[in-house]
Amino acid sequence: MNIAYLILILAATIAGGMIPMIFKRISPGLPIYLLAFTGAFLFGVTIMHLLPEVYHELGHSAGIYIVLGFFLQVFLQQLSHGMEHGHTHLPQAQGHHPIAVTPLLVGLSIHAFMEGIPLGFHFEDKSALPSLMLGVMTHKIPESLTLITVMIHAGQSRGKLWRILIIFSLVTPFSALLAGWMGEKSETVTHSLIYIVALVIGAFLHISTTIFYESGTKHHELSGKKILAIAIGLALAFVTLIFE
Structure with missing residues (x-):
């Protein structure tokens, strides 16, 4: 386990959450294009690095766990209202009801915990871990930005706000350390982690593809700037192949 990776993820999470606390007004385009870029980058990393690993380890049964992970994320979204991909549907937006903070935090924290587990897994592909770290790190910025904006x-x-941000920023590094520590203690746990990685892949696919077609745009259209942000994210995901 590379502690520097976890520190970078921690710093990115805090930095993203600080944006709405420091700046009273944020350009509407910032979350849209930031999400499009990070979603595309995470999608590319998942397809090019994580998918080959789990299919190599699990064969065709990997698809079962990926599909389960996809729909697990659908369930978590009912709690978090889509904060993972910046596409929230909260009743308080119309001023009718107070925000139920606890379900939002629970749903997003479970997702954050799942994100950290693959970071504690020993990949055969040496480029997988640094690529995954970059994918999770970039995704954390809009994720925590959305979280703190909703909390405000x-x-x-x-x-x-600071307590929520600090605790939330620690969830993913903690789960990575826990997964790595338990994997070192038990071969059974090490073998089981690949199944969890497959579940996380399904969740990543749900989040990233939802970002492509929904997040931030009123009519879910793909504008030219959003397509450009997606293209840059995918291009950088291809660049991660140099880690091999």
Whole structure:
């Protein structure tokens, strides 16, 4: 386990959450294009690095766990209201109901915990771990930005915002350390982690493809700028192949 990777993910999460706390007004285009870029990058890393690994280890049965992971993310989205991909549908937007903060935090924290587990897995493909780290790190910026923005609209105090951000930023590094530690202690756990990686792949595919077609645009259209952001993200995902 490379501790530097976890520090970078921690820093990216905190940095993303600080943006809405520091800047009162954020350009509407920033979350849209940032999400498009990070979603495309995560999609590319998942397809080029993680998928080959799990199919090599599990064969055709990998597809079962990937599909399960996809629909597990569908379930988690009912709690988080899609904060993972910046596409929230919250009733308070119309001023009718208060925001139920706890389900949002639970759903997003479970997702963040799942994100960290593959970071504690020993990949045969030496380029998989650094590529995955970059994918998770870039995804954390809009993810925490959306989380803190929603918490601000929920009326949370500044002190509580910081507590939420710090705790949330620790979830993924903690799960990575836990997975790595348990994998070193038990061969059974090491073997089981590949199944969890397959579940996480399904979740990543759900999040990234949802970003492509929904997040940030009123009519879910693919504008020229959004296509460009997606293209840059995919291009950088291809660049990660140099880690091999």
